[in-house]
Structures are given as structure tokens and as C-alpha cells.
Amino acid sequence: MKNSLKVLYVTCIGLFNAIKLSSSLEPVLQCRLLQLSCHSQPGLKSGFQKNNILFLNLMALTGLLFLLAGCSSPKPAMNEYTLGLHVKAKKAQKTPYSEKTLKVDQAYGNTLFQSLKMYYVEGAYQQYAYAQSQWTQSPSAKITQSMTEYLRQMQLFKSVQSFHSKSETDMRLEINIEDFMQYFDANEENSHVHVRITCNLIDEATHKAVATKTFDVNVQAKSNDAFGGVAALNDAMSEILKECGLWLQEMNAIKLSSSLEPVLQCRLLQHSYHFMTLRRSMS
Numbered sequence: 545m546k547n548s549l550k551v552l553y554v555t556c557i558g559l560f561n562a563i564k565l566s567s568s569l570e571p572v573l574q575c576r577l578l579q580l581s582c583h584s585q586p587g588l589k590s591g592f593q594k595n596n597i598l599f600l601n602l603m604a605l606t607g608l609l610f611l612l613a614g615c616s617s618p619k620p621a622m623n624e625y626t627l628g629l630h631v632k633a634k635k636a637q638k639t640p641y642s643e644k645t646l647k648v649d650q651a652y653g654n655t656l657f658q659s660l661k662m663y664y665v666e667g668a669y670q671q672y673a674y675a676q677s678q679w680t681q682s683p684s685a686k687i688t689q690s691m692t693e694y695l696r697q698m699q700l701f702k703s704v705q706s707f708h709s710k711s712e713t714d715m716r717l718e719i720n721i722e723d724f725m726q727y728f729d730a731n732e733e734n735s736h737v738h739v740r741i742t743c744n745l746i747d748e749a750t751h752k753a754v755a756t757k758t759f760d761v762n763v764q765a766k767s768n769d770a771f772g773g774v775a776a777l778n779d780a781m782s783e784i785l786k787e788c789g790l791w792l793q794e795m796n797a798i799k800l801s802s803s804l805e806p807v808l809q810c811r812l813l814q815h816s817y818h819f820m821t822l823r824r825s826m827s
Contacts, residue, residue: 622677622678623678625662625677625679625680625770625771626679627686627687627690627774627777628778629686629690629694629778629781629785630782631782631786633697633789635697635699636698636699636700639700639793641700641701641795642700642701644701644702644713644715645701645705645715646701646703646705646714646715646716646717647704647706647707647709647713647715647716648688648691648692648695648704649707649716650684650685650688650707651687651688651720651741652684652718652719653720657682657683657684657721657724659679660678660679660682661673661678661679662674662677662679662726662770663725664728664735664773665727665728667728674770677770683721683724687721687724687781688707688719689706690781691719694785694788695717695792698789698793700792712748713748714749715746715747716745717743717745717746718743718744719741721740721741722740722758723739723740724737724739724740725738726765726773726776735764735765735773736762736763736764736776737762737765737776738760738762738780739759739760739777739780739781740758740759740760741784742756742757743756743757743758743759743788744756754795755795757788757791759787761783763776763780763783764776
């Protein structure tokens with residue numbers, strides 16, 4: 545029995561060394577090395593014939609464990625991408641909103657856009673995720689962050705707070721991500737991205753929507769792969785940031801004109817009165 549245990553020990557050491565030395569080889573070569581290591585011990589077969597069934601079971605189990613460890617293939621490298629939205633905002637002019645504070649809510653939408661997986665669509669209905677590509681930050685989180693930073697750069701509001709802030713604000717911006725994906729045609733020769741986002745500007749005092757706007761942008765991908773999709777999504781999202789900033793400026797302009805409306809009406813009435821008085825005197 546001592547000889548059997550000695551043979552088992554030597555065999556296990558040989559298997560371990562084979563696994564350690566061949567870890568960088570292909571799975572098929574790893575398995576082959578393990579097989580050669582098992583047959584390289586002299587007298588092993590005769591030792592098996594003389595030992596009991598317990599020894600056979602131990603040897604079989606040990607060899608199987610090392611074989612499974614050696615034949616397991618390593619995971620392929622994962623390519624990680626981010627939305628590098630580096631568009632610069634132009635400083636806005638003074639408006640009624642210049643004294644208002646704004647909070648940008650966490651963007652919401654389909655759970656696909658809250659994941660690190662990069663999804664795409666083939667043809668009309670087939671949806672997949674890239675096996676070796678993913679986001680470093682979910683589209684939902686990155687879009688929220690980018691919108692907050694862009695509006696801060698514009699200085700359209702007195703201050704722009706993130707959704708993490710506990711402070712109260714005058715206005716709130718909701719962001720609904722309706723689509724944010726790469727689309728391939730049926731023959732996979734061309735692809736484009738489609739980004740569709742709806743923004744709601746909420747008055748916190750009344751909890752009612754002051755204005756709602758949907759932004760819809762399509763951009764052709766320069767390459768039919770994950771990298772091409774990411775580049776096109778960056779361009780599309782940068783365009784939406786610009787459009788959203790212009791929209792909020794327009795809302796400020798409308799608010800400014802509505803606040804001046806009574807004054808303009810009074811001036812118009814004054815001019816009308818003076819015109820009627822002058823006409824009477826001339827007659």
C-alpha cells in the first residue's frame with residue numbers, strides 16, 4: 545500500500561507540473577500533455593492491478609480534476625468603450641431662468657440602456673449583444689452625467705444639480721431614453737445608430753410639465769462593428785446635447801416674451817389712444 549501511495553503522490557506532482565507549465569498552451573495541447581504525464585510513470589499499470597478499488601477511484605478522481613483544470617479555455621479579452629461626449633457648450637445670455645435652479649434626473653428607459661452590455665439589431669427583429677465588447681459605464685448613467693455637465697457649461701440656470709443632490713430646486717429635467725442602439729441591415733453590409741430621447745422640463749412648485757421635447761437622431765456608422773457603433777453613438781448624442789440646449793434657450797425666450805406681454809399691451813393702448821386723439825383734433 546505504501547508503494548501505491550508513493551506512486552499516487554508522484555503522479556499527482558507530475559500532473560500538477562504539467563498543468564502549471566502548459567497553462568499558456570492551447571486547450572488541446574494541455575489535454576495531450578496531461579495524457580502523456582499520466583502514462584509517463586513506470587510500473588503504474590502493474591501497481592493498479594495489485595491495489596484495491598479505492599486506489600483506482602482515487603487515481604481516477606485526481607486525474608479527472610487536473611484534466612478539467614487543464615482543458616478549461618481562458619475567457620477572451622473584453623473590449624471596453626465609453627461615450628466620450630466632449631462637445632463644448634456656448635454660454636447662454638441672461639434670461640428669466642438665469643435666477644432659477646435646475647436638477648437633472650437620472651435618465652430612465654429600457655433596462656437594456658442601464659446595462660454594460662452593448663446591444664445591436666440585425667435586420668428587422670433580431671437583437672443581440674456583442675460578446676467581446678461592453679460599456680465602461682451604462683448609457684443611462686453616462687447620458688445623465690453628460691447632460692448635467694453640458695447644461696452647467698451653458699450657465700443657462702443659476703445652478704444645475706445632479707440627481708444625487710438633496711437640495712431643492714426650482715426646475716427639474718426628466719430624460720427618457722427611448723432608443724440608443726446600432727442597427728445592421730439584413731445582409732450586414734451597412735449599419736447606423738438611432739438615438740431617440742424625450743426631455744420633460746418640470747416646474748417643482750406645481751409639479752407640472754412646462755415643456756416637452758423629443759430629439760431623434762440617426763448617424764451612419766463608419767464601420768460595421770462595435771467601434772463604428774460607439775463612434776456613431778457619440779456623434780448622435782453630442783447632437784442631441786446641442787439641440788436640448790437650444791430648446792431650453794428657446795423656452796427661456798418664450799418665457800421672457802410672455803412676461804413682457806402686459807407691458808407691450810399697455811404701450812400699444814397708449815399709442816392707440818394718442819393716435820385717436822390726434823385724429824379727432826385734425827378733424
